[in-house]
Amino acid sequence: MTKNPSNSDSILVRSIGMDARKEAVFRMAFKMFTRRHYQLLDAGDTQAPAMTIIDVDGAEGMAIAHRLHSEQPEQRILLTSVSPQADSMFPVLQKPVRMETLFPALESLLNGGPAPGKPAGRNGATVMPIRPEVTIPALSTPVVPSPAAANPPVPKPVAAPAATPRPAPLLRSEEIRHFNPQAGLLGLLQIIRRDQSSAIIVNDQQQVILRLDPMADQAILLADDEHLKSLAREEHPLLQMRAPKDTDVPAHASIRHLTLQSLLWQMGAWTANGRLSQQLQINAPVQLKQWPNLTRLTMLPDALRLAAFLARSPASPALTVKMLRVEPHDLFNFLAAADSLGLLRYNTAENPDNRIQPATPNAPTVAEIPAAKRSFLGRLLARISGL
Amino acid sequence: MREDNKIIFTGPVGVGKTTAISALSDIPIISTDAQASDMTLNRKGHTTVAMDYGVLKLDENTKIHLYGTPGQERFDFMWDILTTGGLGLILMLDNTRPNPKKDLHFFLHAFKEFIVDVPVVIGVSKTDVQAQPQIADYASMLPEVTADLRMLNPIPPIFEVDGRNKDDVKNLVMALLYSIDPGIGDQL
Numbered sequence: 001m002t003k004n005p006s007n008s009d010s011i012l013v014r015s016i017g018m019d020a021r022k023e024a025v026f027r028m029a030f031k032m033f034t035r036r037h038y039q040l041l042d043a044g045d046t047q048a049p050a051m052t053i054i055d056v057d058g059a060e061g062m063a064i065a066h067r068l069h070s071e072q073p074e075q076r077i078l079l080t081s082v083s084p085q086a087d088s089m090f091p092v093l094q095k096p097v098r099m100e101t102l103f104p105a106l107e108s109l110l111n112g113g114p115a116p117g118k119p120a121g122r123n124g125a126t127v128m129p130i131r132p133e134v135t136i137p138a139l140s141t142p143v144v145p146s147p148a149a150a151n152p153p154v155p156k157p158v159a160a161p162a163a164t165p166r167p168a169p170l171l172r173s174e175e176i177r178h179f180n181p182q183a184g185l186l187g188l189l190q191i192i193r194r195d196q197s198s199a200i201i202v203n204d205q206q207q208v209i210l211r212l213d214p215m216a217d218q219a220i221l222l223a224d225d226e227h228l229k230s231l232a233r234e235e236h237p238l239l240q241m242r243a244p245k246d247t248d249v250p251a252h253a254s255i256r257h258l259t260l261q262s263l264l265w266q267m268g269a270w271t272a273n274g275r276l277s278q279q280l281q282i283n284a285p286v287q288l289k290q291w292p293n294l295t296r297l298t299m300l301p302d303a304l305r306l307a308a309f310l311a312r313s314p315a316s317p318a319l320t321v322k323m324l325r326v327e328p329h330d331l332f333n334f335l336a337a338a339d340s341l342g343l344l345r346y347n348t349a350e351n352p353d354n355r356i357q358p359a360t361p362n363a364p365t366v367a368e369i370p371a372a373k374r375s376f377l378g379r380l381l382a383r384i385s386g387l
Numbered sequence: 388m389r390e391d392n393k394i395i396f397t398g399p400v401g402v403g404k405t406t407a408i409s410a411l412s413d414i415p416i417i418s419t420d421a422q423a424s425d426m427t428l429n430r431k432g433h434t435t436v437a438m439d440y441g442v443l444k445l446d447e448n449t450k451i452h453l454y455g456t457p458g459q460e461r462f463d464f465m466w467d468i469l470t471t472g473g474l475g476l477i478l479m480l481d482n483t484r485p486n487p488k489k490d491l492h493f494f495l496h497a498f499k500e501f502i503v504d505v506p507v508v509i510g511v512s513k514t515d516v517q518a519q520p521q522i523a524d525y526a527s528m529l530p531e532v533t534a535d536l537r538m539l540n541p542i543p544p545i546f547e548v549d550g551r552n553k554d555d556v557k558n559l560v561m562a563l564l565y566s567i568d569p570g571i572g573d574q575l
Contacts, residue, residue, distance in 0.1 A: 217521075290526035291544040294562070295555045304558070308565035311542040324569060369568045376392075377571045379445050381564050384557050387411065 010039045011110070012047055016064055017055035024283075025322050026053070028315070029102060035368060038106065051076035051109050057095070065090055076109040103368060171321045171328050173282055177275040179336075185231045186271040186340060188241050189264055193342075200248050204238035208248050212260055219263040220249060221256040232270035261341055265297045268340030274329030276317065277336050280346055285314035287345040287356050292338055300337060301330040307338075314345070314356045392449070394560065395470050396439070397456040397498065398479035399490050403512050403550025404455040405439045407479065410556040412441025412453055438469065470498065475563040476507040479548070480525075483517045491525065492532045499536050506540040506566035510548035510559050522547060540566045 013030075015023055023040060030038040041049055054065050056079050065077055069090075079092040093105055182190065185201070192199045192212050201210040209231070211220040221228070231237050249255060280286060288311040294303055302324070309315065309324055317335065321328050338344050347355050369377070396404040409416050417440040439455030454469045470476070478494050480487050491509075495502065511525060520528075525545050533541065544562040548555040564571060 288542065290523070290542060291546070291562070293522045293546055294544070295546040295548055295558050299558075304561050304565050305569050307544065308562065309569035311544075312540065312566075312569065369570075374568060374571055376445075376449075377564055377568055379449075380443075380451060381561060381571055383443065383445055383451075384411070384560050384564070387553065387557055 010037045011051070011106075012041055012049040013038055013106075014041045014049035014052045015055075016052060016068070017058040017060070018053075022055065024316075024319060025097070028319055028323065029097075035103075049075075051078060051106065053078045053080060055080045056092075057081050062088075078105055078109055169321055169325060169327050171282075171318060176282060176328070178278045179272060179275040180235065181268070181271065181277050181279060181336065181339060183235050184237055184271065185228075185234075185239060186267050188239060189267055190340065192241065193260065193264060198244050199241050200244045202240050202242065209239065210263075211244055211249055214260055217259045217261060219258045219260045221258060221263070222249065222253055228267070229270045232267050233273055259296070261293070262297055264340040265292065265337045268337035269298070269300055269333040272333045272336030274332055276332045277339060279339065279348065280317065280335060282318050283316045284347065285316050285356050286310065286335065287314040288338065289343050289345055292341065292343060297337075300334050302326045303334055306331060306334045393452045393454060393469075393473040394475060394477065394563070395454050395456065395473045395501075396477045396479065397494055399481055399484060399494075402479040402481040403548075404479055406550035407477070407510075407548075407556045407559075408439050408441040408453045408455050410550070410553045411443050411560065413444050414442050416441040416453075470501040473501065473505060475505045475567065476502055477510065477559055477563060478507055479510045479512055479550070481513055482511050482520070483513045487511075487520060487525070488528050488532065491528060495533060495536060495538075502539060503537045504539060506563055507538065507543050508559050508563045508566065509543055509545040510555070511545065512548055512550060514547045515549075
């Protein structure tokens with residue numbers, strides 16, 4: 001018998017046709033949703049679920065849903081699919097599933113509609129097919145012209161254009177490449193930052209590449225960006241580190257000044273080059289200790305979003321890609337850059353002080369953002385980025 | 388006026404709130420500056436004694452109201468009125484003031500009811516004049532300063548900013564929006 005839960009009950013949900021990664025996404029979504037307490041049942045749990053979510057893009061497809069419905073006609077069933085069928089007898093969520101469509105769909109199911117057996121899309125109150133309503137323009141292509149400084153005209157409305165969801169990036173664990181952040185030029189820079197002692201880095205011909213003063217957070221660069229980038233990507237470059245001398249930097253040498261933090265951030269991203277640090281695991285959580293000082297560091301793609309997400313709660317790289325739909329190489333570069341500044345927490349046996357912190361007991365819960373507000377925030381974001 | 392479309396700028400006298408709002412506003416900001424008559428005179432000749440007001444228009448009917456609170460503590464009775472229904476708080480700190488940690492404590496506690504429900508972002512100005520404390524120092528101060536607070540985002544963005552630099556101000560506001568919902572940028 002399907003139970004009608006009150007707001008305070010746990011609402012048990014069974015998943016069918018999903019791998020562990022997809023289930024983890026639902027678990028995270030349920031955790032972030034505070035209005036009701038949804039709970040995804042573990043495999044083998046014999047409790048009766050209030051509803052079942054079936055991914056019908058697998059081998060058995062719709063046959064599973066029909067079989068379940070014939071065996072348990074009262075069971076509430078929600079399907080997920082990349083290509084929902086308009087005449088499905090069950091409500092179906094368009095994949096990739098988003099929070100602002102998932103929870104209204106679950107609520108609708110709990111409230112009794114649509115009933116299995118009727119084509120769900122033909123009833124105005126149904127949830128089928130469910131596609132994201134929110135859309136904003138790409139940050140790189142602002143739709144609003146910059147207003148004139150003095151007394152600008154009313155800006156062109158920032159409308160929500162037709163929905164064009166960012167494609168869900170593919171993240172296949174077998175295709176993930178790794179790098180060792182303790183090797184090469186980045187490794188030398190990390191040692192200098194850790195030891196807080198001034199040093200220079202020279203090549204095999206004893207030419208100075210970098211002069212570093214970690215106490216003053218200063219770096220003098222005697223190589224151009226292309227050269228530094230190529231050095232960053234060599235795992236075993238012929239570089240040495242030694243104590244500085246007054247004569248290291250010739251009087252008329254072409255030099256650039258940078259903060260050491262800026263250099264480390266950039267070198268972290270260049271060294272990663274789309275690879276995941278060996279220190280991190282694709283399915284193990286990471287968390288930001290603090291936001292990077294992004295107004296004074298190279299702005300990496302999606303850095304603000306990633307910082308906001310990873311400062312809010314721990315999440316694995318796999319979950320981050322799934323939830324934010326960021327390109328894995330952008331995420332990996334961001335993680336490498338943040339880790340080069342010591343801003344990441346993750347669990348390792350070697351560094352117990354760096355373990356993920358449990359949630360603060362009195363931290364307010366993050367409420368689900370209603371679709372209308374998301375749309376408004378998206379328009380505001382587009383407007384700000386276009387200024 | 389739609390109450391839900393407000394962003395609040397706060398911080399001590401002379402930190403650059405008015406300049407930051409000017410960088411975003413579509414209209415010349417309405418500012419109630421007056422000749423300073425107290426300790427403020429030591430830091431600026433004119434200061435905001437009531438509030439600054441600017442507008443960022445999304446379309447003819449949708450506006451974001453940008454409010455700057457007066458910097459002096461004796462005007463804190465106004466802050467509750469200003470913040471009602473706000474989207475978030477932008478706290479600007481002046482690195483040249485004698486005790487920035489005290490300012491951090493004061494302003495976060497002054498807005499403690501507000502920041503339970505909305506995120507706060509912190510911009511530290513004048514770091515080119517006074518390098519210490521550094522951003523990492525502010526981050527280290529936060530757990531102690533906020534130990535008795537409930538913040539929606541207990542790990543807020545802390546950025547070096549120059550209120551005259553539009554990109555800095557834009558990044559502050561964008562960080563605020565992403566702190567409300569990191570997912571808002573996941574569409575093409």
